[in-house]
Amino acid sequence: MASIAKRPDGKYRARYRDDGGKEHAKHFVRKVDAQQWLDEKTAAIVTGQYVNPRAGMVTFSSYFADWSQRQVWAPGTDKAMRLAAQSVTFPTVQLRALRRSHLEQWVKAMQTADRGAGRPAGLAAGTIRTRFNNVRAVLRAAVRDRLIPSDPSAGVTLPRTRRAEAAMELPTPEQVRALLDAAGGRFVAFVALAAFAGLRLGEAAGAQVGDVNCPGRTLHVRRQVQRGPGGTVLVAPPKYGSERTVFLAPALVDVLSRHIADYRPGTDARRWLFEGEPGDPPHQNTVGYWWRKTCRDAGVAGFTLHDLRHYYASGLIAQGCDVVTVQRALGHASAAVTLRTYAHLWPTAEDRTRRAAAALMDETFGPSADSVRTREA
CATH class of the missing domain: 3.30.160 (Double Stranded RNA Binding Domain)
Structure with a gap:
């Protein structure tokens, strides 16, 4: 009434x-x-x-504390969400008083933050975008809970991220070979799993000997290693959609077989393929140390271990694998993720047209169309 x-x-x-x-x-x-x-x-x-006008009197931090307790998150997601929520510049502002300007001020603060001597000012554009999207998820939840009528983060301009084709720099085959030669010992197989099976650092660290099926030339990704509280090693399920079976090249099977025989002999299928502290998989910091030493010894700079995963993806695409095949091999949650990351590596319509025309000429004139040009000369 x-x-x-x-x-x-x-x-x-x-x-x-x-x-x-x-x-x-x-x-x-x-x-x-x-x-x-x-x-x-x-x-x-x-x-x-x-929306009841009084409903939004709760502050952002208070609402997040209550809302986050109800969410079913993987440990990595929980950590990322809390990091984003703790970084806002409006923790004590009531939800009903939040304005777009609050979000814009926070984004600007992240972009210009002083990160200490010797470090570039501000967070990377990709990091800012990730934190913003995590906080936006909180605000959208508040809308669904009818605490606020609309999402105040809508329309906020974010720093531009580099295009994938500009930001992604792939190691050359020669550089990957140098890294494998420099790795030596037990780290060779780790580098090989990243470069020739596309495993993430945590997935390779979390592999067990029983995950490797040498006769079948497959490896099953069942778990990953993350940083736990207080610098401990935390073993968790893979990222959403990332549990998968990877089909291995015969040469990679040989590398893994030698690694198991030389460094991880035994009968327990649950023993770690790579070991850090006795009985534990390697901590991410340990793998980071191995990688930096390998890069230094190989004389290769400017690459992360994750870049070897991109190297693997580029190889699949170069051999004609379609989007779904690459998605499944890499354990992406959807083909859209694969396309956002690697669309620039697939041949364009111009590339396909030239190859098709070249194949047609080869079929007409033999293995090479040079004879046509020779006769014309």
């Missing part, structure tokens, strides 16, 4: 009852403004979009 009544002082009092039966009122100088306000509130109630 809604109504408008003129008060003795000449103002108009508009009243309505929300979907819970509670009455709300507001005073206006003009009757037309009172009617417009009532129309908006009534429409929101009828369409199910009504």
